[in-house]
Amino acid sequence: MSDTGEASETVTRMKVAAIQLVSGANIAQNLERTVFWVKQAAARGAGVVVLPENFALLESKKGLELGRQEATENGPVRRQLAKLARECQLWIVAGSLPCALRPDGSEVAGRVRAVCWVINPQGQFVGRYDKIHLFDVDVEDAFGSYRESRYIEPGEKTVCTETPLGRVGLSICYDLRFPELYRQLIAQGASWIVVPAAFTFTTGQAHWETLLRARAIENQVYIVAPNQGGKHDSRRETYGYSMIIDPWGKVVACHEEPGEGMVVATMDMAKLEAIRKKMPVIQHRRL
Helix, strand or coil: CCCCCCCCCCCEEEEEEEECCCCCCCCCHHHHHHHHHHHHHCCCCCCCCECCCCCCCCCHHHHHHHHHHHHCCCCCCHHHHHHHHHCCCCCCEEEEEEEEECCCCCCCCCCCCEEEECCCCCEEEEEEEECCCCCCEEEECCCEEEEEEHHHHHCCCCCCCCCEEEEECCCHHHHHCCCHHHHHHHHHHHEEEEEEEEEEECCCCCCCHHHHHHHHHHHCCCEECCCCEEECCCCCCEECCCCCCCCCCCEEEEEECCCEEEEEEEEEHHHHHHHHHCCHHHHHHCC
């Protein structure tokens, strides 16, 4: 597995799908819904499918055990994703999945990493990003206090991965509030960036679209942002509004209803290059 695996074929246009789920504590049920929507995306002609954060499990304590199971490619979820990518002949950016091993192979004691995997159509794991910024905040909702660091160890490294549509920059949820991470991804050559998320309803209603469009505009990239969206239990509710945004900051696709769903849009690298050429923001940086 390489963070910068070589893409087999270069293209300038590709359909991408962002999948919205309402995952819970039942892993088998979550995977069943994931498989359903990936196949729906393939039927719509998507070459890339991006899953939301915690797509396989939205339950912190059970994540410790799942992370040990998913420490290698033989984990049941990772095997399913690899098989699905091969069957559907598409790329899967797998939101986040617990993993008890660091990228160097050492074990995480008492916690796990939240890992975004990139899987190519051959079922190979060609990219890995470990979530850097952890959601340790108090929110005025029924859940109240979120402390990801109790169960998750933060990553340290920004990651871009080669795809047929250029380099994809990887980020997860709370990373969205830290623009310096996205500048590093641009410096590494990203032309599109994923933001798989499980934004709370309260914070999502206030900031989700604003932050996503800002990251797209200031970095002149496509943003693909699948979110969890709905009521997971009596205390946990996520915002939804999964969306795809172009390099001009236009929302080109948005799932505006709560619950499961999918949005599909075409990413056009010629359009991206034209925007960057006419307004070379990156070259104009002075600080």
